[in-house]
Each structure stands twice: as C-alpha cells, then as structure tokens.
Amino acid sequence: MWRTLIFGSLLVLSHSVWASQSYVRQYSAALEQSDWQLRHNSPLRCEISHPIPGFGEAVFHSEAGKELNLWFELKMLRLPDGYDLAEVLSIPPRWRPGEQARAIASMRLLKQFNGDLPKQAAWNMLHELERGYQPTFYFSDWHQPEDKVVASLNPVQFPAIYQQFNQCISMLLPYRFEDIAFTVLSYEVGGDQLTRESRRRLAAIAEYLKYDDAIEQVQIQGYTDSYGGRWMNEQLSVQRAEKVKRFFVDAGLAENRIDVDGFGQRRHVAPNQTIQGRATNRRVVVQMTRP
Structure with a gap:
C-alpha cells in the first residue's frame, strides 16, 4: 500500500508528505561526506562509487564489449531478508522549491542480494545527478515493515567524477x-x-x-x-x-x-x-x- 502512495502521491505531493505517513530512517551523505570516486579507469572497466554512510554504497560501472553497457548496484550493509520493491525517485534540490519528485524506476529487492538496475535506469540516475538532483530509494525495512527506509545519493562533487567516467567509457575496448x-x-x-x-x-x-x-x-x-x-x-x-x-x-x-x-x-x-x-x-x- 505504501508503494502505491509513493508512486502515485509523490508525483503530486512533496517528499515531506510521504515521510509523514510513517517512521522513516533516512541515510545520505552530508556535504562534507559526499565522496565520489573513480575506482576503475581502464579500457576493460570503468567504475564510480559513492558511499551512503550507515547504509552502504552506490556503484555505477561499464565494461568492455561490443555494445555500450552500464549497470547500477546498490550495495547494502544489511542485505534484504525478503522480497520487495524499492521505488527510485529523483528529488529536486532545495534551491528549486515547489518542484515535484519524479519517478525513475522500480528496483527489485531479492533476498540476500544487493539491489541493481539496468542500463536505461542507470543512465537516468546519472543524468539526474548531473542536474544536481538526488536519486533516492524508498522501501520498507524487511525486519520492521512499519519502518520506511530512505537512501539518497548526494550530487555534490559528482560533475568532475562523471566527466572522468565518461572519458573512461569512451576508451573501453569494443570486445571482452x-x-x-x-x-x-x-x-x-x-x-x-x-x-x-x-x-x-x-x-x-x-x-x-x-x-x-x-x-x-x-x-x-x-x-x-x-x-x-x-x-x-x-x-x-x-x-x-x-x-x-x-x-x-x-x-x-x-x-x-x-x-x-x-x-x-x-x-x-x-x-x-x-x-x-x-x-x-x-x-x-x-x-x-x-x-
């Protein structure tokens, strides 16, 4: 039921309205904690990562191959203990008051696996980060379903790393x-x-x-x-x-x-x-x- 609230109401109501529906545990990097890193930079693999303190890590990567590819992985300190969906929304920055959150994708949560998203959704997230928006994940805690979990990516310091990431992708070998x-x-x-x-x-x-x-x-x-x-x-x-x-x-x-x-x-x-x-x-x- 709460997922319906997210997908329907959040496109009209603000993030604060959704948060008021239940107890919410929020995870995101503060300005001084936003630390985007280019971890792999070779013709075989390109990878950037961003820590989410207390929650885990967000990773984008692309590999050598005949076609351009991209994957996103949400690495969680506590892996899911059940099966669910996480709604992924793009939250506007505070300097754009009145603008509504926009849906990016629904991410399946599988028992004892990290979350992941395919190419198109991953590119959409990168585009939102480049614009200064926060891709944000919403889901119920698998041990306490009444608690809602919110994990966000911070776009601070992202543009410079994204430029390096794109340069790396342009140098990937066309075969694996x-x-x-x-x-x-x-x-x-x-x-x-x-x-x-x-x-x-x-x-x-x-x-x-x-x-x-x-x-x-x-x-x-x-x-x-x-x-x-x-x-x-x-x-x-x-x-x-x-x-x-x-x-x-x-x-x-x-x-x-x-x-x-x-x-x-x-x-x-x-x-x-x-x-x-x-x-x-x-x-x-x-x-x-x-x-």
Missing part, C-alpha cells in the same frame, strides 16, 4: 574476454604468415592482454593442411604456434603461462581436397582461461 577466449587464426599458403584478418585479430588479443592481469593460462595449438611431408608440416605448425607465443610475450604475458603444441596435418577440420578446406586447416587455435 569472452569474445577472444577462443580464437582461430588463419594462414596464407606455406610459411607462418597470418591472413590480414587474423593479424587484426591477433593485435586485438594482444591489446586486451595489456590490461587483464587475471589471464591464468593460454594454450596455442598449431595445425597445417596435408600438403608437404608429415614431418615438415609438424615443424611448421610448431613454428606458427611459437611465433604467436612470442607475440603474446612481447605484449606482456608471462611466458610460463603459455603452452605451445604443434599437430601438423593431424586433426583436420575440413577436407583437404579443396582450396577452401586447406585454408581452413591452416590455423592456430588460441584458448585462454582465467579464474
């Missing part, structure tokens, strides 16, 4: 670990010269390796088509795999994390009777793992 964890590189006829597309792919992997310290192991397996002698093909497959290994070591990956194998003309994945089939068999397979 899952996009390159299993990669097949193709070769020109004879020798260890990669095709143009595979050279671009290898450069992308090397760029990623500069920033991800969590890569645990890399397996590089070389193969050839069936043209040439069996022994020569096996040596060529090892040569191809070793060249890729050197490329990764030069990119900063520890040599002891890389395993190399050459299988020559064994383990074909396509018929060797056609040009296309032989081109498919001339390959190096790169598989990366991390915890």
Whole structure:
C-alpha cells in the first residue's frame, strides 16, 4: 500500500508528505561526506562509487564489449531478508522549491542480494545527478515493515567524477574476454604468415592482454593442411604456434603461462581436397582461461 502512495502521491505531493505517513530512517551523505570516486579507469572497466554512510554504497560501472553497457548496484550493509520493491525517485534540490519528485524506476529487492538496475535506469540516475538532483530509494525495512527506509545519493562533487567516467567509457575496448577466449587464426599458403584478418585479430588479443592481469593460462595449438611431408608440416605448425607465443610475450604475458603444441596435418577440420578446406586447416587455435 505504501508503494502505491509513493508512486502515485509523490508525483503530486512533496517528499515531506510521504515521510509523514510513517517512521522513516533516512541515510545520505552530508556535504562534507559526499565522496565520489573513480575506482576503475581502464579500457576493460570503468567504475564510480559513492558511499551512503550507515547504509552502504552506490556503484555505477561499464565494461568492455561490443555494445555500450552500464549497470547500477546498490550495495547494502544489511542485505534484504525478503522480497520487495524499492521505488527510485529523483528529488529536486532545495534551491528549486515547489518542484515535484519524479519517478525513475522500480528496483527489485531479492533476498540476500544487493539491489541493481539496468542500463536505461542507470543512465537516468546519472543524468539526474548531473542536474544536481538526488536519486533516492524508498522501501520498507524487511525486519520492521512499519519502518520506511530512505537512501539518497548526494550530487555534490559528482560533475568532475562523471566527466572522468565518461572519458573512461569512451576508451573501453569494443570486445571482452569472452569474445577472444577462443580464437582461430588463419594462414596464407606455406610459411607462418597470418591472413590480414587474423593479424587484426591477433593485435586485438594482444591489446586486451595489456590490461587483464587475471589471464591464468593460454594454450596455442598449431595445425597445417596435408600438403608437404608429415614431418615438415609438424615443424611448421610448431613454428606458427611459437611465433604467436612470442607475440603474446612481447605484449606482456608471462611466458610460463603459455603452452605451445604443434599437430601438423593431424586433426583436420575440413577436407583437404579443396582450396577452401586447406585454408581452413591452416590455423592456430588460441584458448585462454582465467579464474
């Protein structure tokens, strides 16, 4: 019932009217406590955070990938002990008297989980903060339902950090670990010269390796088509795999994390009777793992 009051009446009535309906516990950072931080600033992850004293922490983050993404997480010191909804409203600053609160989203509260919001709602919250408004969460306490909890984000000191956050997002790589964890590189006829597309792919992997310290192991397996002698093909497959290994070591990956194998003309994945089939068999397979 009180949620209906929030969504309906708060768009017409002021926040103080809602607060008068029941006992309210309010959490927000005072002016001197507002401490926005850029905690991750790399081509793999961008993250800003803001503490809510006595309540927890608000976190926005975006990660490398093909599409622009954004998530919001409300980390609570006391995780929910039940299931409910938190209404998220944008509260106008005091220097805009008479302006009404506006609804941003409804956030599901799941038992023993932090609250989170998807991309569009997260962007809306950032936009409201940039305007000097306070994104605010309203929900019933799960141990004392008659008590209402209000947790707010303070926009003080936000603009400068938001500018850095946007700059970080603009530098995110357009691919993530899952996009390159299993990669097949193709070769020109004879020798260890990669095709143009595979050279671009290898450069992308090397760029990623500069920033991800969590890569645990890399397996590089070389193969050839069936043209040439069996022994020569096996040596060529090892040569191809070793060249890729050197490329990764030069990119900063520890040599002891890389395993190399050459299988020559064994383990074909396509018929060797056609040009296309032989081109498919001339390959190096790169598989990366991390915890």
